[in-house]
Amino acid sequence: MEEYLKIGTVISTHALKGEVKVYPTTEDVRRYDDLDKVFIGPQPCAECLHVERVRYFKNLVIVKFRGLDRIEDVERLRKRDLFVSREDAIPLGENEYFIGDVIGLKAVTDDGRELGCVADVMETGANDVYIISKKDDPKSELLLPATKEVILEISPEAGIMRVHMLPGLED
Structure with missing residues (x-):
């Protein structure tokens, strides 16, 4: 970190x-x-x-x-x-992370498949969206909404973001 x-x-x-x-x-x-x-x-x-x-x-x-x-x-x-x-940073609440700590994490599905790395975070009105640079095609991106249904765990210490791929997210 x-x-x-x-x-x-x-x-x-x-x-x-x-x-x-x-x-x-x-x-x-x-x-x-x-x-x-x-x-x-x-x-x-x-x-x-x-x-x-x-x-x-x-x-x-x-x-x-x-x-x-x-x-x-x-x-x-x-x-x-x-x-x-x-x-000197503002203390974070539970399940809150600094964007700089999320960028670079490996995105791994709940069945162990590595999707790629978090390249950026897009801040929207409703929820953040994680931009994943795909492992098999780094020029291609995958957009994952930062919702509890999709993002299961974020562990900057382990360098991993564990995700659940809902139908349609990889299309």
Whole structure:
């Protein structure tokens, strides 16, 4: 499991006083209210920045980092990802997982057949959908709804997602 979790991406600067616009990639956007520090970069531990203030605008988060007070100071942050350490992450409920912990798991049917690996997670209004890169044809995908009828077990520790294939899911 990853030590750092992605929570957003800086999409642009905002105004002239060192603020940035962040597209949040976390389910609970208000989690930004409790941030003291984030790690920014293409890799999680590239640079640690301390959060001075946060506000919200439409579907974006406006973040001001301590010590970065001019637009010139934050221009370099564009298109960089924001991460938090796992210890600073919001606690998960029962049967909840971080997307980063699910991606890469082997999808195995309840009868032991390996389907492939979880390539991505599509968030929809009703439930998430796991995108499986098929083992026998990696360019082909299988879409599995994240419902209790289909997803029997998720075990990041074991690297496995156990699934029940309902009729029509492989068509």
